Amino acid sequence: MDTVSLTGKELAAAINADTKQRAAARTEAGAAPRLALIVATDDPASAWYVNSLRKAAERLGIACDTVDLGADASADTIRAELAARSADSATDAIMLQTPLPAGISLDDVSSAIVATKDVDGVSPLSLGLLASGLDGFVPATAEAVVELLKQHEIPLEGRHVAVVGRSNIVGKPLAQLLLAENATVTVCHSRTADLPAVTSAADIVVAAAGRIGLVTGKHVREGAVVIDVGTNEAADGGIVGDVDAESVRGKAAALSPVPGGIGPVTTALLMRHVVVAAENASD
Numbered sequence: 638m639d640t641v642s643l644t645g646k647e648l649a650a651a652i653n654a655d656t657k658q659r660a661a662a663r664t665e666a667g668a669a670p671r672l673a674l675i676v677a678t679d680d681p682a683s684a685w686y687v688n689s690l691r692k693a694a695e696r697l698g699i700a701c702d703t704v705d706l707g708a709d710a711s712a713d714t715i716r717a718e719l720a721a722r723s724a725d726s727a728t729d730a731i732m733l734q735t736p737l738p739a740g741i742s743l744d745d746v747s748s749a750i751v752a753t754k755d756v757d758g759v760s761p762l763s764l765g766l767l768a769s770g771l772d773g774f775v776p777a778t779a780e781a782v783v784e785l786l787k788q789h790e791i792p793l794e795g796r797h798v799a800v801v802g803r804s805n806i807v808g809k810p811l812a813q814l815l816l817a818e819n820a821t822v823t824v825c826h827s828r829t830a831d832l833p834a835v836t837s838a839a840d841i842v843v844a845a846a847g848r849i850g851l852v853t854g855k856h857v858r859e860g861a862v863v864i865d866v867g868t869n870e871a872a873d874g875g876i877v878g879d880v881d882a883e884s885v886r887g888k889a890a891a892l893s894p895v896p897g898g899i900g901p902v903t904t905a906l907l908m909r910h911v912v913v914a915a916e917n918a919s920d
């Protein structure tokens with residue numbers, strides 16, 4: 638079977654074209670949309686990602702302040718910065734980069750981000766709104782999975798989707814978004830017994846575990862659609878996903894590549910959220 642490559646570049650370009658116009662309209666009306674990127678890590682992969690977000694913002698006409706609190710910042714310091722930015726009328730959107738300093742989890746600090754500026758949907762309020770089916774910002778990576786499937790005209794209603802990973806920023810919000818699309822969802826995680834048996838029963842498998850090569854041909858049934866959310870650092874310094882593409886290709890009907898699949902759509906959606914936050918603030 639030929640395996641179609643579900644690339645994200647085309648969708649990202651379409652989202653970005655719209656975002657750029659809307660950002661320009663905000664600039665003309667008084668001020669460019671402004672994103673505060675809060676960093677408290679010296680992790681090199683994070684530095685690369687933050688830099689790529691800054692460049693994406695710049696290309697789209699979004700102002701971006703990077704606030705580096707240092708890798709030894711305390712939870713109180715991080716919360717105070719998030720609260721200050723939440724109260725600052727010049728800041729439209731806030732994103733807190735992970736990982737955080739050792740011993741601090743996203744849940745320890747994310748409630749300090751006001752929901753109207755929480756463009757990556759990480760605060761308990763944003764996650765609760767999503768679980769309740771109410772309006773709010775949704776984690777961009779989870780949204781990217783659903784948008785990429787839709788753009789490639791892969792139906793979700795009534796389909797069985799296995800999500801591998803249950804984090805608050807990818808697996809759990811994705812399960813909620815898929816339920817809202819009327820899919821039947823199974824969420825798998827590190828304690829799932831017999832992962833291949835569960836995933837190979839699904840029409841669509843989404844790998845979001847952060848484990849290189851976790852999903853192989855034996856995890857996927859003939860003709861399934863596979864979405865690879867993983868962005869793991871390879872031995873050669875490049876980026877590889879969670880799916881062993883070689884063993885899945887030829888068996889799956891479609892597979893999203895890494896890089897070039899979910900990644901560009903995630904960044905595009907995040908930037909769209911920044912513009913939406915700015916538009917909402919000006920209403």
Ligand code: NAD
Nearest residue numbers: 778802803804807826827845846847866867868899900903
């Ligand atoms: P996380 O470490 O918070 O969560 C990983 C999840 O995978 C956990 O729920 C865990 O139970 C599950 N898991 C781990 N090992 C497993 C196993 N052997 N079998 C089944 N489940 C297992 O990670 P995260 O923040 O959710 O990120 C997941 C992946 O997605 C990472 O590779 C991350 O880099 C990537 N990611 C990509 C983007 C993007 O824009 N493309 C954005 C965010 C995260």
